[in-house]
Amino acid sequence: MTNTGELPGWTHIYSGKVRDLYAPTRLLDDDDSWTGDPLHLSPVVLVVASDRVSAFDAVLTPAIPGKGEMLTALTRWWFDQLPEVPNHLAHPLDDRLQALELPEVPAEVAARATLCRTLDMFPIECVVRGFITGGGWKEYHATGAIGGIPLPEGLQNGDRLPEPIYTPAWKAPLGEHDENITYERTVELVGDVVAAQLRELSLEIFARASAIAEARGVILADTKFEFGADRDTGIVTLADEVLTSDSSRFWDAEVYATAATPELRMASFDKQIVRDWLAANWDQDASEEPPTLPHEIVEQTAARYRELIERLTSGA
Structure with missing residues (x-):
């Protein structure tokens, strides 16, 4: 899979879809003693968001211009709005x-890079739904x-x-599909104490983020969070991208209230166009x-990403 290339002072260790x-x-x-798993060795990792776009488990071409910078900026903004929630920022x-004595973050990726503390990640994708879709x-x-x-009934x-x-x-191993599970299954996977913390934190963050978004005319329909344990303290810590267009569904509140059809009212600020x-x-x-994305689809998707960031962060 394509990655961003070598960075001075940093060794590439993994590429996901995006x-x-x-x-x-x-x-x-x-x-x-390093045996090939640097995430267990290094206390920090540099996460670089690319402009790649994926759908239906496929990485598509061309990329969405500016997507990496936009999603990184939005994640940073949300962390600032949630100061009471421990997060993985280093x-x-x-x-x-x-x-x-860490190396500098190279200028060519600085706007789309996040320096993070490595955590012992929980194998749970914490999904919260406020709307049914x-x-x-x-x-x-x-x-x-x-x-x-x-x-x-009747929803x-x-x-x-x-x-x-x-x-x-x-969260399934690489190459396999994630599997929806019950809360009871999360207890089996991570224990009752951590399972309860994951659920409580996820619902609390969702409520806080929903209020922030709705004050700006945006609906947070659903989202997913990932958490890990701080390696020094054991504290459950929010990680990964947070409340971005790639991890959440955001809708325009006015359009939702006035649109003539369900499809129109749920037009989302994300890659749904793709x-x-x-x-x-x-x-x-x-x-x-997969086929190459047409230019107009790429441009429309980039515009939706930009619009969400402007709607959320303007005047905040």
Whole structure:
């Protein structure tokens, strides 16, 4: 998979669909015991968001110009709005980091890079839904419940739920699909104390973020969080990208209230334009390369990303 290339002072250790991870080269070179898993060795990692875009488990071409910078800026903004929630940002003035003499973050990636403390990540994707849509709507339509949580009869696609619900997923190993699970299964995976903390934190952050968004005319329909344990304190810590267009569904509140159809009221500030075009032009055969995105689809998607950031952060 394509990555951002070599960075001075940093060693590339992993590429996901849309992000690349780097560890300080000196820390890897200075440890003769390193056996190939630098995330267990290095106390920090540089997360670089690319402009790549993915849909239906495929990385598409071309990339979305500026996407990496926009999502990084939005994550940083949300962390600033949630100062009471421990997060994985590595602060340069931290005594532990100063002693490491970390390399500079290269200028060419600085706007889309985040220096993070490595955590012991929990294998849980913490999904919170305030509205019924997407996979949740399909599950409700078939069973009357989402994630084993019974819901009132008669809900329509896009309706607000009586209250937000926590519907976790198990983070599958690389190359496999994540699996929706019950809360009871999370207890089996991480223990009852951590499972309760994950649920409580996820619902609290969702409520706080929803209020912030709605004050700016934006609806937070659903989102997903990831957490890990701080390696020094054991504190459950918020990690990964947070409340971005790639991890959440955001809708325009005015459009939601006035649109004539469910499809129009749920027009989201994300890559849904890409998904819709791809669904209409590709049969999702994994043995075939997905088609190249048209220029207008790329431009429309970039515009939606920009609009969300402007709506949320202007005047904040």
